[in-house]
Every structure is written in structure tokens, then in C-alpha cells.
Amino acid sequence: MPMNHxxxxxxxxxxxxxxxxxxLTIAPFWLVITHPLKSGATxxxxxxxxxxxxxxxxxxxLHLRISHMDRIWLGALLFxxxxxxxxxGGSLWIMWDLNMRMV
Amino acid sequence: xxxxENLLLEHQQEELTNRELGFWLYLMTDAIIFALLFATYVVxxxxxxxxxxxxxxxxxxxxxWETTCLLLSSTSFGLAWLAVQADKRQTAVLWLVVTCLxxxxxxxxxxxxxxDLINQQATxxxxxxxxxxxTLVATxxxxxxxxxxxxxxxxGQLIMEGRTAPVISRLFRLGLFWHFLxxxxxxxxxxxxxxxxxx
Numbered sequence: 001m002p003m004n005h006x007x008x009x010x011x012x013x014x015x016x017x018x019x020x021x022x023x024l025t026i027a028p029f030w031l032v033i034t035h036p037l038k039s040g041a042t043x044x045x046x047x048x049x050x051x052x053x054x055x056x057x058x059x060x061x062l063h064l065r066i067s068h069m070d071r072i073w074l075g076a077l078l079f080x081x082x083x084x085x086x087x088x089g090g091s092l093w094i095m096w097d098l099n100m101r102m103v
Numbered sequence: 104x105x106x107x108e109n110l111l112l113e114h115q116q117e118e119l120t121n122r123e124l125g126f127w128l129y130l131m132t133d134a135i136i137f138a139l140l141f142a143t144y145v146v147x148x149x150x151x152x153x154x155x156x157x158x159x160x161x162x163x164x165x166x167x168w169e170t171t172c173l174l175l176s177s178t179s180f181g182l183a184w185l186a187v188q189a190d191k192r193q194t195a196v197l198w199l200v201v202t203c204l205x206x207x208x209x210x211x212x213x214x215x216x217x218x219d220l221i222n223q224q225a226t227x228x229x230x231x232x233x234x235x236x237x238t239l240v241a242t243x244x245x246x247x248x249x250x251x252x253x254x255x256x257x258x259g260q261l262i263m264e265g266r267t268a269p270v271i272s273r274l275f276r277l278g279l280f281w282h283f284l285x286x287x288x289x290x291x292x293x294x295x296x297x298x299x300x301x302x
Binding site: 015 | 116120124127128131132134135138139141142145146163167170174175177178181182184185188271275279282283285286289290292293294297298300301302
């Protein structure tokens with residue numbers, strides 16, 4: 001019986017994911033608690049850590065690999081990504097712009 | 104195995120694969136809901152209406168513990184999934200119980216935070232900022248509660264029904280949901296909690 005159509009997952013995957021995610025969580029907390037950098041740089045590093053951690057979770061916890069993924073799963077993920085970029089980016093852009101006009 | 108049995112199994116497998124795709128599509132729509140709640144939060148950020156500033160409302164070590172609970176629970180769910188794959192039912196149930204306890208601890212911490220905020224008069228109706236904060240974080244908390252209910256049901260099904268194809272498929276979908284909630288939490292601590300402490 002073809003029971004295993006699920007993405008391949010190993011103990012190594014989960015442990016790698018845990019270690020990387022912990023490092024990418026501790027780094028921004030440390031930056032915010034000890035203030036070693038200017039606020040702009042801290043913001044940028046926070047964003048980078050969050051985005052990399054997102055990819056780490058997708059790869060090591062959800063086991064998504066672009067080369068092994070069903071096209072329709074990947075398509076749905078990318079489509080949601082595009083929608084989020086348009087809606088969130090657009091909302092922030094418009095609200096920011098209106099805010100400038102009010103002052 | 105006869106031809107008919109084979110056909111039935113194939114049909115069942117196809118049906119489960121479809122449900123898994125359907126659940127994935129649902130998760131994508133959920134991601135869009137959360138993305139828009141994040142956008143609302145950012146837009147509302149300075150609308151505190153003269154109330155307490157965000158930096159005075161939150162406690163970083165509290166957020167640190169919540170993050171730890173959720174990250175460890177994601178890993179323990181993974182270990183439960185591996186145990187099911189390896190045909191070790193009891194180990195799987197054990198890891199699901201661990202996941203459940205970590206999830207309950209997370210929820211307890213979150214409820215304590217909300218109660219503390221409300222006791223400081225920082226209620227959702229106090230300002231646009233607090234409305235956005237409570238909506239975003241509580242929507243995530245609500246998802247975690249539903250996930251916990253799912254984990255309890257799966258513990259029951261693993262014990263009662265064992266490792267059948269539908270049970271494994273449900274556990275797979277619940278795993279997608281649980282790991283997805285941990286991803287949303289990355290956004291919450293990076294967008295909601297940490298930036299207010301940047302000087």
C-alpha cells in the first residue's frame with residue numbers, strides 16, 4: 001500500500017530546525033535587550049532574523065523543498081505570498097502616505 | 104489482496120491526498136488573515152490615545168517563555184510524527200502529550216498576560232492600538248486552543264483506532280496546522296513585542 005506519499009522527515013531535520021530556530025530567536029531578543037546597535041540596524045536585523053527563521057521552519061518543520069514539492073502546493077504558497085505582499089505592502093504604503101499628508 | 108480491495112485502497116488514498124491539499128489551501132487563506140491583522144497592527148501602532156506606551160505594557164522574559172514553549176512544542180510534534188512513521192504508537196502518544204502540555208503552558212502564559220493588561224486598564228476598547236494588539240494576539244491564541252483540541256482528539260484516535268491511513272493523514276494535517284502557528288508566532292514576537300523595546 002502506498003502509505004508514504006508524505007514528505008521525507010528525519011530526526012536530524014527536526015533537531016537542525018530546533019537549533020537554527022533557537023539561534024534565530026535568541027539573536028533578536030539579545031539585540032533588543034542589550035542595545036549594541038543603532039535602532040535602524042536593529043530593525044533591519046530583526047526583519048532578517050524573522051525571514052530566515054520563516055524559511056528554516058518551512059524547510060525543517062514543514063519539510064517543504066521546492067524541488068520535491070507538488071506543483072499545486074507550491075503554486076498555492078507563492079500565490080498567497082503574492083497576495084500578502086500586495087495587500088500588506090499596499091495598505092502600509094497608503095496609510096503611510098496619508099499619515100504624511102495629515103501632519 | 105484482490106483487485107477490488109486494491110482499488111478501494113487507492114481510492115481512499117486519493118481522497119486523503121485531496122483533503123491534505125484542501126487543508127493546505129485553508130492554511131494559505133489563514134496566512135492572509137494573519138498578514139492583514141499584522142498590517143492593521145502596524146497602522147494602529149501610534150494610536151495609543153494617550154494610554155500607557157507599549158514598552159511599559161510588555162515583559163520580554165514573559166514573551167521569551169511563550170516563544171520557548173511554542174518552539175519546543177513544534178519540535179515535540181515532529182517527534183510524534185516520526186514515531187508514528189516508525190510504527191511506535193506509544194512513543195507517538197507520549198510526544199503528543201508533551202506537545203499538549205507545552206501548548207497549554209503557552210496558553211496559560213498568554214491568558215496571564217491578557218489578565219495583567221486588563222488589570223492595568225489596558226483593555227481592547229482603550230485605544231486603536233490595543234484593539235489591534237488584542238485582535239492579532241488573541242486570534243493566534245484561539246488557533247492554538249483549537250490546535251490543542253485537535254491534539255487531544257488525535258491522542259484518542261491513535262489509542263482507539265491505531266495507525267490507519269485516515270488517522271495518519273489527520274495527524275499530518277494537524278502537524279501542518281501546528282507548525283504554521285509557530286511560524287505566525289515568529290511574526291508576533293518580531294513585529295509586536297521586540298520592536299517596542301528598540302531604543
